[in-house]
Amino acid sequence: MDVKSAFLNGYLEEEVYILQPPGFEIEKHEDKVYRLKKALYGLKKSPRAWNMRIDGVLAKQRFSKCKTKHGVYVRANSPTNLLLVCLYVDDLLVTSSSEKEI
Numbered sequence: 001m002d003v004k005s006a007f008l009n010g011y012l013e014e015e016v017y018i019l020q021p022p023g024f025e026i027e028k029h030e031d032k033v034y035r036l037k038k039a040l041y042g043l044k045k046s047p048r049a050w051n052m053r054i055d056g057v058l059a060k061q062r063f064s065k066c067k068t069k070h071g072v073y074v075r076a077n078s079p080t081n082l083l084l085v086c087l088y089v090d091d092l093l094v095t096s097s098s099e100k101e102i
Helices: 046-060
Strands: 011-019 034-037 072-078 081-088 093-096
Touching: 011 046, 046 081
Parallel strands: none
Antiparallel strands: 011 034, 072 081, 081 093
């Protein structure tokens, strides 16, 4: 599953400012900058912000993070029923021993 707006949903912990984009300058205020409240594509902090957000969402869903493989989350609903979510940048792979769980 590809998360199309992944980097647009991460909240920034630090204050980040950008110049006004070409063609969108505010007349008579060209010297001012914008303060970002959420991450944008192309921003170096975007992947970290997205990762922290998805990590929190999966933790609320009772997933535990794999200790040996970064980006792998496991939820054991029973000893024989596992739900796995593998995260790679903005792609998610979801698999389970039960189709109902997926």
